[in-house]
Amino acid sequence: MYRRLAHSTVSVMILSLALADSVHAGLVAHWKFDDGAGTVAADSSGYGHNGALLLDPQWVAGKFGGALEFAGLSGQHVEMEGYDGILGTQNRTAMAWIKTAGYGDWISWGQNTNTQKWIGRVNDNAGNGAVGALRTECSGGYIISTTVLTDDEWHHVASVLESAGAPTISDIRMYVDGVRETISGSQAVGINTVGGRNLWIADGHHNRPLPSLMDDVRLYDHALTEAELLAAMEGSEGYPYAYRPDPKDGAVVEDTWASLSWSAGDFAVSHDVYLGDNLNDVEEATRDSVEFRGNQTATFYVAGFPGFAYPEGLVAGTTYYWRIDEVNDADPNSPWKGTIWSFSIPPKTAYNPNPADGAGIADTTVTLSWTPGFGAKLNTIYFGDDFDTVANATAGVPVGTTSYNPGPLGAEKVYYWRVDEFDGFGTYKGDVWTFTTPGAVGNPQPANGAADVAMATVLSWTPAATAASHQVYLGLDKDAVRSAGTASPDYKGSRTLGTETYDPGLLEADTAYYWRIDGIYNGTPVKGPVWTFMVGAHLLVDDFESYTDDDTAGQAIWQTWIDGFGTTDNGAQVGYLLPPYAEQTIVHSGSQSMPLLYVNQTGKTNSEAAMTLTAPRDWTTAGVSELSLWFRGASANAAEPLYVAVSNTAGSPAVAAHTNANSARVGGWTQWVIPLQTFADQGINLTNVDKIAVGLGARSGMTAPGGTGTMYFDDIRLQSR
Template sequence: MNGRLIKWIVFSWVFIGLVSRLDAALVAHWKFDEGAGTTAADSIGGGGDGTLVGNPVWSSGMIGGGLWFSGTGGQYVRIANNPVNQLRSASTYSVALWVSVEKTELVANSGAGMILMHGEGCSAWGSWFLGVGGGEYDAARQEGNLVFGVRTSNGSGYTSVAAPLMPREWVLVTVTFDGQTLKMFINGKEVASTAAQQPYNNTNNFYIGGDPGCGGRNWFGGAIDDLRIYDHALTEPEIRAFLGRVGVASMPTPASGATDVPRDTGLSWKAGAYPGKHDVYLGTAMADVDAASRQDPKGVLVSKGQVANTYKPASMLGYGQRYYWRIDEVNDNDGYVHKGDIWSFTVETYGYPVTPVKATASSVYKATAALNTGPERTIDGSGLVGDQHSTTIGDMWVSKLNVTPIWIQYEFDKVYKLHELWVWNSNQAMESVIGYGAKDVEVLYSEDGQTWNSLGMFEFAQGPGESTYVADIKVDLGGVFARYVKLDIKSSWGGGNIASISEVRFFYVPLAAFRPDPADGAADVAIDATLNWRPGRQAAGHKLYLGTDKDAVSAGTVQPMTLQDHKVSLGAFTPMYATTYYWRVDEVNDQATPALVPGDVWSFKTIGYAVVDDFESYDDTCNRIYFAWIDRLGPGDHPECGVIGIAGNATGATVGNMNAPFAERTIVHSGRQSMPLEYDNSNSPYYSETTRQFATAQDWTTNGVNTLTIYMQGQAAAFLEIAPGSIVMNGTGNDIWDTADQFRFVYKQLSGDGSIVARVEAVGNTHQWAKAGVMIRETLDGGSRHAFVAVTPLNGVAFQRRLETGGTSTNTNQTGLFAPYWVRLTRKGNTFTGECSADGVNWTSVGPSAAGSMATINMANDVYIGLAVCSHDAALVCGAKFTDIATTGKVTGTWQVAEIGVSQAAGNEPGTSYVIVEDSSGRSKLVSNPASWMIATGAWERWDVPLSEFSAAGVNLKSIKKITIGIGDRNAPRQAGKGKLYIDDVALWRIAN
């Protein structure tokens, strides 16, 4: 997000007592600190974890991490309903979160900016919401405001409080309800209040970032962080105390609550908002870590006043030990200490459970469908919940009465060095009376199942016969090597010839390298990634084999790298991009048995490209996109940023939006931003270009790169047939729906029966109900009878029809389908059938039934057949790309273009795009794009330029200083038109020949 702009003063004090009360009243807390994945965890648990849908972007937040929503639709977090999310877990509540609003405009035919919503449109009336300018679809608009609304009964109006927006700034929004009055606070200050009641009992999901109801609507554009729900009404002092949290450290690594953490782990965190130093507290007693201070360190202040936001413990951490740690942030200006949260993690254990395990026994009491007491019951986890065993006999092994000797044997998949055996003895409720539990047991082990050795005799404690029973028998296996273990039961606690065991668990000592990082099979691994692994417990050194030949790595014929540490930079091997590598680590220790432990063969694939510019780093303050990419205007003087103005390049190019955000944040190929580039070739010099000069010359020859790639998206042309059967076009209008339509129609004439099929390659996401598809239409009037099969951005494939001229429309749609997708419309007499297909071969009806995908429409014999595009938003232009267009029947004429119901936009015209690469000596080469249509499709197009084009012209690819992207014929300039492009993901790829 943008730089943190906060219009409030944080005092250099925090009410500790108030913070404690806040924590006690907190019933749900989504920190959004995960940074990756599809789950937003509730650290308290009262509200429940959220599932990310539509790929909202993990980003920097106000306190640690946050979530960024593009506002283009389909991005949200879904959380299951419960009383906490209903705001009904108590008679009072508070909702608090940090929010930075990016998109403030009203989207036509929809609400704008649903930040939070409990409920779902078209399913039930929402019960409460927080939105931009009104948010919920049927709530009264309050433009320019943040609005919190509560509905007290299904179908009633909303009671709301509102406050003016502060776009592109992090703002703390807090709403409280004390049982009578609803209040809104902005940055700790009360700004609105009204009499209200609790939200009604809506049982729908809770959503963050949008309302997916009615096929999707009300999408929020901006960032959210640190969402909290309390079960009481916070006071203004409490809220102000909460403001102080911005100075606290966040995003700990290891994550709080992490388990199986390596013994040599380092600690890291995200620093608080204010410049300062860090005090690191680390220990095994939570109370000490919580209470310690500079004045009373309690032996856990392990680093005081350090600059780095990382800390490496002085010695190895203890196996299986739980540690607590805290980071205090100490302000540079006044020395104020922001006491941090208490985090914890648990270190890896010395031994790991052996899996798989096979169990056999001397005899079995019963092995029927009704009751199975076979030996497998001791290894299948039956009866275990949280490592506490049940008292149910069917969850245990029981031998047959009077069949001796009594034994149970376990077989592993290979020989292990065994560490420990845990046993849950027989645990029937009557165990103290019947005494089936094993008592005197000889533990035997073998590598081959033939030659056995005894570990000794052991007395197994009797089980308590209670459902809270945890393993209290732990046998030290002493590091013996075995594939088989037999428990030879000499007696049981009851003295009879019968024995029983509930569960066992074997632990082994890992001798081979394990837990590879990157994980086995990982993709898109960075060229400079660190190769890491958990070392075997006896390892004194390591031999690392790495190569592209799996067999050679497996056989060890690759030259190994000898290492003392269990990590090394992949860069040391000069890897190639887009290449699969195999690697293996052998653990070495001449003083141990065995001295050499070969490792498994793992694999990963490197990322395919090196970034030249992905446009993600630009902001709206001192790293603006037009400071780096020089256009016709030049950057101008910005002394506050140390930028000295320079003249523009005198071409027709304009980089960036005229107002913040200067980079594009809606139309992006990947990430959060792209570069807007307007061009005007109607005036001299009749070409438009922008240039970025690198501060340090770049080497474009490393790691096998061979191709310069540029992604571009231009406004779709009004109509452009780029090849037979392939058409690009645009369309605008409110909708193709109800009694009259607004859209662009590209058509031919059909007499009698016939059909049209097309693959919709792309449709612009101007609205979740934007439409691009195939149509048969009786007339070119807005209210004409028609049938239409369309692909939408978010609502799947739709079969729409109007049965009567000027009549209402009907729709059947199948959700979960997205472009590229095939659609087909067939006319036979007055029966029209809509179909769709993923591959153009296997066709299905649209919707749940064939009947819903057919309609009887009385049309004239001569009709119009073609392609239709509508933006579903009259203020926007939707681009669409069709391929594999084909018709059957008596279809005549050439493609014609009609503007149905409303004037249509011109869009970009085809034109030449080009790139110039220049080295540090000033030698350059211009390469033109042969696909003139690429700037006018309305979809992201990829242009690959072989680097040999530049090197053949004498450009030194080892020292690239400038790159220029332009539109027009620079070698033979001639007057042309105007338009707009978006550029993204300029990169160097390695593409196989």
């Protein structure tokens, strides 16, 4: 369906980081184009990859300082004599600011042979993907983004190759204006860039000169994180934080010791090392904490050996967390607190079951598989349709592989299985896992294993195909819920067909819950799998996940969040003109956020979107004391003041304005926390809130200069302090 016509805007996503100039670790070439005159473009990386200007591109004003203007003439480019770029299968990042209305290559190096070249270009081939979009290719393969670059405005483009080895085109991430792009077309091929040809800017192998202004072209010898990329996009040459952890974040280390290493931030003189087995403790640790392992100049640390952390060895089945704070006592911004990284030592027991524990499968045939326990030599599998039988079995089927086919299965059934591991020294009894076949009760909501679930949550499920009704069990102990009968306090009653929901009321914050749905067949219950979810300390106002593109059914985002369509005093547009109506790339969490386009012009001084609440309306329950929401703006936005308004069914709204008058221009997701007392002090009855609105403009009570832009909102919650 078509969305009603409205204005649109181009949003440039920029994170502003004020960092001093310094050569970035991993920055192997940097052409600022600030020279202003002459026939040489200097390389500011310190590696001396200066470029010769051929056919007289012009020095002009740029995005940052100067730039080069290319007329799109054949042979007009910048050539780096003796420098042939980043080669082989090495991870890399290539980026630049470009301003163009045409098509062609913005950078090129390597041999003109399949897999052996690297080209960044503005796509002109409608048969491959979006015309005018960013394209990266390596001869025989390509990947094309979606955003059109040919509007003759400045855009930042970046291609990031990240692979553990043997990279292919699919390992490339592309960004425009700091936002990761969706892909409009691709053709897979391997990447192994071969040298022997000078690197070119503004032209390439196939005589596709790009008519453009170009500024701040950079090459890095590693895959930048989004934070690094945003900092570089803003013009910074320095990144103060430790990066490139080894082992990689989330890695599994199959040993009882580990050598941790990292790349130093650009301003670091030394490094504070933190390591522990509790995430929160490592996050909050200081030099006075037991997790502090010392300050050192080396960029590696050993754990699991005598004389180091965990001298008796790292423990199987344990996840370890580590943090590197960069230190430079001469810099007032020091120390720079690092990101929390983690690695895990695998357990002695089998893990990672497939199907996942509690999952449903799509057929009545399945091959079970798992990851073997640390040091396992032999697997013994137990399988059946009764939990207690499988849990207590002592005679299983020995298998030398990590897979097992149980044979044909029945429909609408619940099955259980267990894998015991033997490592030559002992046997390690595995957990009992479960899965269901087609027709059985399934599709739990919240999803099995969900975290940070709102305290006010209604449970739902898909009914068993031939069951007459269902029984609900919910509790705090997994084993108790699994074994509970109708006399148990965990039994919550029976639900007839067509009412596959259960409202447990307000759940406890920061608590794990377990639940089970039994199908009733001829008066006899058949136990369902036990599912789990973790409750967070919040009440959900809107996470924007429930909206669809079915405006006929009233499920479009702009049918709940009412904007300024059809009004003369509200310049807001919620959602996009065509499906998908919600934003599905720029999100804080989940898969959707709310885009809000604002136009405070032509007599309109305010843009606002408002939602009438069904729940939660009582903003005093569960100890909540704050309203939290996440927003993201862009440097290209007009600096209209941001506000939130809440109201009762009668009386004037209460307004809270963001203290940063330029908040609409802040790139990157930003949390805004508003004490609920702010609204109560303006006369709002917090026990029965009727409406919430977000907006930009004069209603904030701040000076509103007028202008346009696009904002994104996500995860609106009530929370305790």
